[in-house]
Amino acid sequence: MARPVIGITTYVTPAKWSYWELEAALVPADYVDAVERAGGRALLVPPSDEGVEETLEALAGLIFSGGSDLDPELYGQEAHAETFGVVRDRDTAELALLEAALERDMPVLAICRGSQVLNVARGGDLVQHLPEVVGDEKHKHTPGTFADHEVSLEDGTRLASMLGDRAPVKSHHHQGFGKVGEGLRVAAHAEDGTIEAVEDPERRFAVGVLWHPEAGEDARLFEELVREAERYRSARAN
Numbered sequence: 001m002a003r004p005v006i007g008i009t010t011y012v013t014p015a016k017w018s019y020w021e022l023e024a025a026l027v028p029a030d031y032v033d034a035v036e037r038a039g040g041r042a043l044l045v046p047p048s049d050e051g052v053e054e055t056l057e058a059l060a061g062l063i064f065s066g067g068s069d070l071d072p073e074l075y076g077q078e079a080h081a082e083t084f085g086v087v088r089d090r091d092t093a094e095l096a097l098l099e100a101a102l103e104r105d106m107p108v109l110a111i112c113r114g115s116q117v118l119n120v121a122r123g124g125d126l127v128q129h130l131p132e133v134v135g136d137e138k139h140k141h142t143p144g145t146f147a148d149h150e151v152s153l154e155d156g157t158r159l160a161s162m163l164g165d166r167a168p169v170k171s172h173h174h175q176g177f178g179k180v181g182e183g184l185r186v187a188a189h190a191e192d193g194t195i196e197a198v199e200d201p202e203r204r205f206a207v208g209v210l211w212h213p214e215a216g217e218d219a220r221l222f223e224e225l226v227r228e229a230e231r232y233r234s235a236r237a238n
Contacts, residue, residue, distance in 0.1 A: 002041075003039055003040055003041040003226075004039075004040050004041070004060035004061060004226060004229035004230050004232075004233050005040070005041045005042075005043050005058060005059050005060055005061075005229075006035045006040040006041065006042055006043065006059065006060065006061040006062065006063060006225065006226065006229060007043050007044075007045040007055065007058075007059040007061070007062045007063065008027055008031050008032065008035065008042055008043070008044055008045060008062075008063045008065055009027070009045050009046075009047065009062075009063065009064050009065050009094055009097070009114070010025045010026055010027045010044050010045060010046050010047070010065065011025070011026055011027060011065070011067050011068075011090075012024070012025050012046060012047060012087070012089075012090065013026065025044065025046035026044075027044060027065050028065075028214070030212075030214040030215055031063060031065055031111075031214045032044075033214075034213070034214040034219060034222045035063070035222060035225075035226070037219060037222070038219055038222035038223045038225070038226045039223070039226045040060075040061065040222075040225070040226040040229060043058065043059065045059075045062075045097070047087075047089060047090040047093035047094060048093055049089075049092060049093050049096060052096055052097055052100045053100065055097065056097075056100055056101060056104060056106060059106065060106070060107070060229035060230070060232050060233040060236075061106060061107040061108070061109070061205075061225050061226065061228065061229030061232065062097070062098075062101050062106055062107070062108050062109075063108075063109045063110075063111060063114070063225070064094060064098060064108065064109070064110040064111065064113070064114025064115075064117055064118070064208075065111055065112075065113070065114055066111055066112035066113045066114065066172070066212065067085075067087075067090070067112075067113045068084065068085025068086060068087060068113070069083045069084060069085055069086055069113075069128070069175060070086070070091050070113070070116055070117065070120060070126065071086045071088050071091050072126070072128060074091060074095070074120055075120050075124070075125035075126060075178075076125065077125065077126075077128065079128075080128035080129050082128065082129040082174065083128050083129070083175075091117070094114075094117050095117060095120070095121050098110075098117055098118060098121050099121055102121075102200070102203060102206060105203055105204045105232070106204075106232060107204055107205035107206075107225055107228035107229050107232055108203075108205065108206045108207070109205070109207055109208075109209075109221060109222070109225045110206075110207065110208035110209070111208075111209060111211075111212060111213065111214065112171075112172070112173055112209075112210055112211070112212055113173075114208065115177075115197070115198065115208030115209055115210055116175065116177070116208075116210075118181070118184070118198065118206070118208040119177055119180065119181045119184065119198060119208065120181070121181065122181025122182045122183055122184055122200075123179075123181050123182050124177065124178065124179045124180050124181030124182075124184065125178040125179045126175050126176065126177065126178050127175060127176045127177065127178045128175055129174055129175065130173070130174055130175060130176045130194060131174065145172070146170035146171060146172050146212060146215055147170070147171045147172065148168065148169075148170055149168075149169060149171060149190060149191065150166050150167065150168050150169065150190075150191065151166065151167055151169050151188040151189060151190055151196045151197070151211070152165065152166055152188060152189050152190075152191075153165055153166065153167065153187065153188050153197075154185075154186060154187050154188065154189075157185065157187040157188075157199060157201075158187070158199050158201070158205070158207060159187040159188055159197055159199060159207060159209075160187070162220045162221065162224055163218070163220060163221075167188075167218065168216070168218075169196070169209075169211035169212075169213070169216065170211055170212045170213075170215045170216050171196075171210060171211045171212065172212060173210055176194050176195060176210065177195040177198065177210075180195070180198060181198070183200055183202060184198040184199065184200055184208075185198065185199060185200075185201060186198060187199045187207070188209070194210075195210075196209065196210045196211060197209045197210065197211075204228055204231070204232060205224065205225060205228040207221070209221070
């Protein structure tokens with residue numbers, strides 16, 4: 001049987017290879033490798049306000065990848081001095097894609113920035129600079145290097161059923177969840193009390209994690225996404 005196709009949202013950013021230095025639509029290969037190892041087929045999805053339905057018709061599941069900060073205007077705040085790298089075109093494109101995917105009840109795994117997109121799409125907001133709240137930079141201690149720590153999973157959540165009571169994770173974020181969006185429930189916390197994950201219990205599979213599971217060794221999130229994508233594809237075919 002053909003593997004379910006899992007879309008992965010991409011950055012659009014200057015990149016350099018061989019003799020070239022051009023704008024490129026890209027994503028770290030760890031995302032692709034994680035999907036392929038879990039039994040899916042990865043398909044990169046560059047940001048676009050057009051063709052949302054055509055894109056979703058080609059997919060059985062969707063990963064919203066990490067990246068730069070969302071535009072604070074989208075959740076009713078002015079930009080903090082530490083908010084950076086805003087790409088409004090990507091923000092609006094991913095919000096449209098996410099809302100359409102949830103309307104179809106397509107399985108969605110939202111990672112780091114992606115989980116923040118999920119929260120903002122549901123009317124939530126963000127803490128723009130976590131060190132001001134928790135007092136240190138443990139969630140992003142070195143730019144370009146993941147921070148290792150543990151999270152505690154909330155009893156009765158989908159995430160807890162996959163990962164157990166506690167799980168080691170790799171983080172690289174300086175922003176976090178503020179007000180949790182409508183219909184979402186908190187699924188994990190860090191030791192300092194920071195919300196580390198949210199999920200929608202009314203959806204087939206809609207999970208947002210602030211950490212980077214593609215950078216770790218635990219494949220369970222991707223395996224569950226692929227299983228749900230197979231079920232979604234079968235239900236759609238019938």
